[in-house]
Amino acid sequence: MRFDLDLTEAQQQLLGRIAPLDGERVSLLSAWGRIISEEITAEHDVPLYRQSAVDGFAVSEEAPVGVRFLLRETAITPESEIGTGESYSVATGGLVPLNTRMVVPCENARIEGSYIAFTKEIKSGRNIKSAGEDLQRGTTLASPGTRVDPGLVSAMAAFGYGEVSVYRCPRVGVISLAKGAVPWHDTPGPDQFRDSNGPLLASLVNSDGGEVIAVDLAGDNSPDLKKRALELLDSVDLLIVTGGTHGGEYDEARNLLEEIGAEFLFWGVKIRPGGHPAAALFGSRIIICLSGNPGACMVGYQMLVSPAMRALQGLPPLYPxxxxxxxxxxxxxxxxxxxxxxxxxxxxxxxxxxxxxxxxxxxxxxxxxxxxxxxxxxxxxxxxxxxxxxxxxxxxxxxxxxxxxxxxxxxxxxxxx
Amino acid sequence: MRFDLDLTEAQQQLLGRIAPLDGERVSLLSAWGRIISEEITAEHDVPLYRQSAVDGFAVSEEAPVGVRFLLRETAITPESEIGTGESYSVATGGLVPLNTRMVVPCENARIEGSYIAFTKEIKSGRNIKSAGEDLQRGTTLASPGTRVDPGLVSAMAAFGYGEVSVYRCPRVGVISLAKGAVPWHDTPGPDQFRDSNGPLLASLVNSDGGEVIAVDLAGDNSPDLKKRALELLDSVDLLIVTGGTHGGEYDEARNLLEEIGAEFLFWGVKIRPGGHPAAALFGSRIIICLSGNPGACMVGYQMLVSPAMRALQGLPPLYPxxxxxxxxxxxxxxxxxxxxxxxxxxxxxxxxxxxxxxxxxxxxxxxxxxxxxxxxxxxxxxxxxxxxxxxxxxxxxxxxxxxxxxxxxxxxxxxxx
Structure with a gap:
């Protein structure tokens, strides 16, 4: 174990031992905000076929204003062709016949019975979207570690993705060793105080995409502490221990970690406030010890726990x-x-x-x-x-x-x- | 109705007609990220009493190194006093006896049987937190329109807040008038395409703190449209209509709004892309029409719908x-x-x-x-x-x-x- 590291070195020691969690498949509509764990590729061209950019009339030739085209009523298929002097009605985003040269917008055309006449000259190539002009088949849309944003959701929807693979949300446990803390919803006695760190850490973990499994106040309940810590470590990815990191005679947090046989990474970081945080591993589980003092706890969370939370989800861990x-x-x-x-x-x-x-x-x-x-x-x-x-x-x-x-x-x- | 406004004027027209939704009470632990709808005030001093800033020993007098103090074993109450030559063991955040002059940290003390001797001189006033030094009774912690952050959660926990009043999440419905759109999870025919706007708008609404009630593809289902729109308007705060805003012969979206008797605010905004958005009211419900083109839909959402979503939640509506x-x-x-x-x-x-x-x-x-x-x-x-x-x-x-x-x-x- 190393003592009183610089913060940058402590972060390196910790992050060097963290790999992203497994992926899990979630439905596209609940993927927003999660972190992609697979390569997302355009599976086909978008648009898939040449299509119209407007509601209007597809023709195969340029024509001066006033020339009439016969309006064809048959449905357009990928094999449809337009005859000379003919026109197909097309919708925005709709398929156009194979030999379409341009689409005349509705507002530039006048219907006369089963004929159409154009009121404005339209140049060749106008109002046609070529296949793949938006997204080309094979283009990488997102790589592992990308946060799913609404634009990515819409692109995946265009390819019919039902589900998407994202990193699992880290599960986090909190054990407070602070003496005299009572649950925040209880009324404290004269020598007690409400535990504000539990709700603080729960919110911080939520804001980092994690889930808090338990907030235990173990400060006045030491005999069961080792057992409870081992139980929690069985079901969490990361355990936060608050308080007892700088007790004087002995550090309760350090004592606990020694008792369960955790592998210490470091003890003490040269920062203020909260110069006594620590990090350890228990198998694949991460344990981070933070000061029980609210301000120091918050700083310790942001500088050590949050980077770990991000690394567990495949994100770049450090803040800019x-x-x-x-x-x-x-x-x-x-x-x-x-x-x-x-x-x-x-x-x-x-x-x-x-x-x-x-x-x-x-x-x-x-x-x-x-x-x-x-x-x-x-x-x-x-x-x-x-x-x-x-x-x-x-x-x-x-x-x-x-x-x-x-x-x-x-x-x-x-x-x- | 006004036509083709500047964007700033369109935003003013819309936002001038929107009031925040009602408040609802949610549990403190689920309040993170929501928007406060009440004044949050410190209900008492924090700390409530003078307390120790460290684990150590409270004494009523300064003393040179080596002088021994009798260690008192009785529990500390708000009325406790320390006798001359006596010392109380105190925990970080714990109550100190009334006449405490300083607290000597554990690491600066040595236990000798039922006595304690100090190994370092500590000055008067050290390691004692005065009542209210963190938060004073009556201090405003948050006003309506404040997003609940982890620090606010912890402060509310310190006052034992079980619940907190936040603005209700806006309920949003989406009706797409785009012809040929099929649900994103279906396979489109040759003249059809997958609806990517539904998932886009659902994610955008989620990211703005709202909830999407329904995404209806009504493009090929016009007869029921008016009925369905009225049904949706019965259960949503905001209805987004996409597509049909610039159809040529007539605008399906405008037609729909006229049929249901909506009060138009404006039609058309001088921006690119998506110069044909519109806004209307239907009683207290907001209706915003956006282009069905994906890029224009996204821009229209961010410049009109998102500000409306924010105003509904009591937030400053416009982006910086x-x-x-x-x-x-x-x-x-x-x-x-x-x-x-x-x-x-x-x-x-x-x-x-x-x-x-x-x-x-x-x-x-x-x-x-x-x-x-x-x-x-x-x-x-x-x-x-x-x-x-x-x-x-x-x-x-x-x-x-x-x-x-x-x-x-x-x-x-x-x-x-």
Missing amino acids: SIKARCVNSFAKEGGPRRLVRANAVVHEDGWRVTVLPGQKSSMMNSSIDCNAFIDLPAGHPPVKADSEVKVILLNPEYSGIYHSHMQQSTGGDLGNE | SIKARCVNSFAKEGGPRRLVRANAVVHEDGWRVTVLPGQKSSMMNSSIDCNAFIDLPAGHPPVKADSEVKVILLNPEYSGIYHSHMQQSTGGDLGNE
């Missing part, structure tokens, strides 16, 4: 950094690398970030509206109002890092509308 | 704009205001945006990975690679516009950790 103008000031200085809970807002002229009130590790106030951390290096000076700072964005959808399709496309037809 | 460097070029020029489907990525030095391939209104390719529109004014020149463009970000969480708590906080204690 940007530069932002800090609206207010932050007086603290020195110490280890510091992650200041903050709210980042994008404006037309760039990002602005605000230090949230209540930065002690014990405080939860600064977790409300927290969508970013100001990332201050070890030994930093105070942050002055209006200065530029480095900011880690916590919501991964900020970053647009899921653009596998775009990167693979070779430019293609940027087209007209 | 930013400036970005356009990685590639876009050759088209002139015409009305144009919304180019694009992928925006934030980098440390700012935003980069890529024009996605397949920009015709009939194409769906450019909807994959589309998280932004390049917003080109009427009569614009072509976009050169590497030039700066205005970009509308489509994912509202990009914008950090939900920061009511932060705006209301008056600075407060930025604290130590």
Whole structure:
């Protein structure tokens, strides 16, 4: 086991040991927001045949305004052909006869009995979509690790996908070792407090696409702890242990991990707040120990658990950094690398970030509206109002890092509308 | 009814007629991501009493290293007091006796039988959290229109909230008037195509927090159309009609709205693609007509339906704009205001945006990975690679516009950790 790593090294140690979970098949309509675990390829050209881009009349020859065409009533098949002086009525997206040269839109035509006359000259090739002009057979639409967005759903629908393979949602258990915590819906006694970390972690896990199996408050229930931890590890992919990471005489969390025979990866990370997180493995299960202090717990989750959650789902694990103008000031200085809970807002002229009130590790106030951390290096000076700072964005959808399709496309037809 | 409005005016016409839906109470653990419809206030101080910030020993006086204190074994109550030369063992977050002057952390103390000796001098006031130092009774935590984030969940848990009032999820129906469309899971005949707009719109509605009640393909089923539309309007908050907005002889969508007696707000918006969307009201129900062309349908959804969905949930309706460097070029020029489907990525030095391939209104390719529109004014020149463009970000969480708590906080204690 290694002690008191730099954060970057701790993340590497942890992420180096995580592989994505298995895939599972879900119906297309419930795939939105999930992470693709298979290559998605265009199975045929879209459109499959040449088709009309408008409601109108298909003809096989250019003609001046006023020339009449016989309106043919037979249904169009992939083998239909248009005779000279004839015209087929076609719908937007509908098949056009083989030798169609152009489609005259309805608003540029006048019906006269069983004939049609054009009121505007239309050039050869107009209003016809060629086969495959939207999506060509064999084009990669998405690769494993792509989040399913509405556009991808619609493309898969066009190929009739009933189901799609996505990475399984990580199952997460939480054991709190904090003494005196009662379930949040109970009334605490004078020497007790409501467990706000359980609901915090449940929401964070949900926002990272995971499912919380259990939130156990084991702080005053130590004899059964080992048994309960082993039970939970039997049914989860990731176990979060909060509290008991810096107890003085001994660390309850470390003791628990030693008792069950977990393989320690590291103990302690040089960050503030929450400098005593730890990571371990139990077979294929991941165990991450976080401070029981609400602010430190939140920072530890975002910097260690969230990257693990993302890696389990085949996503790029780390959050992007940007530069932002800090609206207010932050007086603290020195110490280890510091992650200041903050709210980042994008404006037309760039990002602005605000230090949230209540930065002690014990405080939860600064977790409300927290969508970013100001990332201050070890030994930093105070942050002055209006200065530029480095900011880690916590919501991964900020970053647009899921653009596998775009990167693979070779430019293609940027087209007209 | 007004025709061919500018987009901004069309949005104003529509949004001016939309009020948020009713609130409903949901359990705290399922509130994450929903939009608060009530004022959330700190119901008491957090912490409620003075408490210890560490596991350690509470004493009522400063003392040099080595001085021994008698370890008291009685439980601490809100009335407990420490005698001279005495010490109470306290846990992180636990109550401290009334006259506690400081808490000595475990790691700075040594137990000697029923006595304790300190191995490091601790100054008066250290390791004690004052009542209300995190959240003061009466502080506003969130106002109506705030999206519930994990930090807010944890703060509400600290006050024992069992349920929270959130705006109801909008119920949405979709009627497609496109001729030849078959359900996406069916195999189309030669003059038919799979309905990809239904799954597209269902995913978009889901991503905006709504629920799709029905996706009806009515294109070849006109006689029952009016009846079916009225049925749907009976159970939805918003009805999307796709296709039939620009048919030539007559617009099926407009015809349908006239038949049911809807109150038209506007018909036609000066944008490309999809210049023929419309909006109407039917009592308190909203009806928005979109092009059946996949690309135009997507643009129309994002610029009209999505703002309506957000307004129904009490959110600021319009997306933010930013400036970005356009990685590639876009050759088209002139015409009305144009919304180019694009992928925006934030980098440390700012935003980069890529024009996605397949920009015709009939194409769906450019909807994959589309998280932004390049917003080109009427009569614009072509976009050169590497030039700066205005970009509308489509994912509202990009914008950090939900920061009511932060705006209301008056600075407060930025604290130590």
